[in-house]
Amino acid sequence: MRLLASEPVSIAKVLDTSIKLYAAGFNKQIGILSILAVLYIAMALLTVQLQPDPATITDVATEFPIGHLPLLGFIAVFSILSFVLYAALIYRVDNVANGRQDSFMEAISVGFGKFPAMFLALILYVLAVMLGTLLLIIPGLILMLSLAFYLYFIVIDSYGGYSALRASHSLVWGHWWRTMAIFTVPMAIWMAVLFTLGFLLALLVPGNPVLMQVLMNVLSVFFTPYFFTLGYVLFNDLKLRKSGSDLASRLAR
Numbered sequence: 737m738r739l740l741a742s743e744p745v746s747i748a749k750v751l752d753t754s755i756k757l758y759a760a761g762f763n764k765q766i767g768i769l770s771i772l773a774v775l776y777i778a779m780a781l782l783t784v785q786l787q788p789d790p791a792t793i794t795d796v797a798t799e800f801p802i803g804h805l806p807l808l809g810f811i812a813v814f815s816i817l818s819f820v821l822y823a824a825l826i827y828r829v830d831n832v833a834n835g836r837q838d839s840f841m842e843a844i845s846v847g848f849g850k851f852p853a854m855f856l857a858l859i860l861y862v863l864a865v866m867l868g869t870l871l872l873i874i875p876g877l878i879l880m881l882s883l884a885f886y887l888y889f890i891v892i893d894s895y896g897g898y899s900a901l902r903a904s905h906s907l908v909w910g911h912w913w914r915t916m917a918i919f920t921v922p923m924a925i926w927m928a929v930l931f932t933l934g935f936l937l938a939l940l941v942p943g944n945p946v947l948m949q950v951l952m953n954v955l956s957v958f959f960t961p962y963f964f965t966l967g968y969v970l971f972n973d974l975k976l977r978k979s980g981s982d983l984a985s986r987l988a989r
Contacts, residue, residue, distance in 0.1 A: 740833050740969070744976045747918055754966040761832035765961050767840045768821050768828070772960065775814055776953035819854050820847035825961050826891045829968045850890050856897030857886045864901070881916055882908040888971045907974045918970055926959055 739757050741749065824843035831838045861883050869876025882905045889900035908915050930952060937948050 740972050741976070744973055747914065747921075750918055750969055750973055751921060751966070754962070754969045757829065757833055757969060758962045758965040761829055761965070762961070764828050764832060764838075765825060768824050768843070769957050769961065771817070772821055773954060773957045775817060776957055777950055779811075779814055780949040780953040816851070819858070820844065820851055822887060822960075822964065823847035823850045823854060823891045825964050826887060826968060829961075829965050830892050833968070833972075846891070853890045853895070853897045853900065854887060857890065857900050860898060860901055861886065878912065879905070881919075882912060884908075885967065885971055885974075888968060892971075907971075907978060911974055911977060915970065915974070919966070922962065922966060929955070 739753060739760065741753065745753070821844075824847040827843045827846045828838060830836075864883060865876050865880050867876075868874075868879045883901050885904035885907055886895075886897070886900040889895040889903045890897070893900075893903075895903055933951065933955070934948065937951065
């Protein structure tokens with residue numbers, strides 16, 4: 737059964753479809769989520785372990801290149817594997833949405849194949865957002881969202897890094913506030929969950945930052961695929977609006 741709409745839909749429908757698609761494809765994401773869980777937990781433990789002692793902050797600063805090499809190395813590996821897994825997530829979501837079959841190894845292979853374009857796009861994305869932020873802050877915020885769909889263009893439509901960023905900006909332009917509103921709803925819920933959980937942990941297990949960090953990262957593993965699923969549904973909706981279907985739909989009402 738096809739889950740994606742064939743014409744532009746309301747914000748409520750986008751959110752509803754994203755939840756249904758997330759549930760329909762969750763079992764296919766378990767392998768990817770397991771790897772992400774290991775990476776997130778390892779990152780949490782390593783970050784907490786290498787946090788500098790405030791009493792010796794000056795000494796730590798002078799020793800940073802050596803003392804933090806393990807963390808820097810892991811961050812590099814974490815970033816590469818994360819992007820590969822994110823691409824695999826999008827690939828599998830696209831297949832579930834369109835009723836196509838795939839495999840875990842096929843999805844991972846696609847992720848590695850798309851990495852060069854994703855890496856180039858990431859560098860350009862960070863530079864564009866930083867430049868926009870340095871200029872007037874607001875352009876940086878606009879670009880942060882308008883360029884954010886580059887992964888979908890790379891994974892689904894096989895765009896190159898630079899062309900994916902341009903396509904993302906063109907896709908969102910004219911629908912920026914609507915796109916922001918759609919992402920704001922689950923983000924607000926997610927922040928409320930984190931705040932509540934952090935408050936409860938502070939009461940039940942005071943003074944245990946390691947447990948706090950690990951638990952937060954584990955929860956992020958379950959939020960991450962939903963976030964990409966929501967982005968995928970919105971990606972499809974924005975494409976329909978840009979294709980002219982939005983106008984035809986409005987005229988028919």
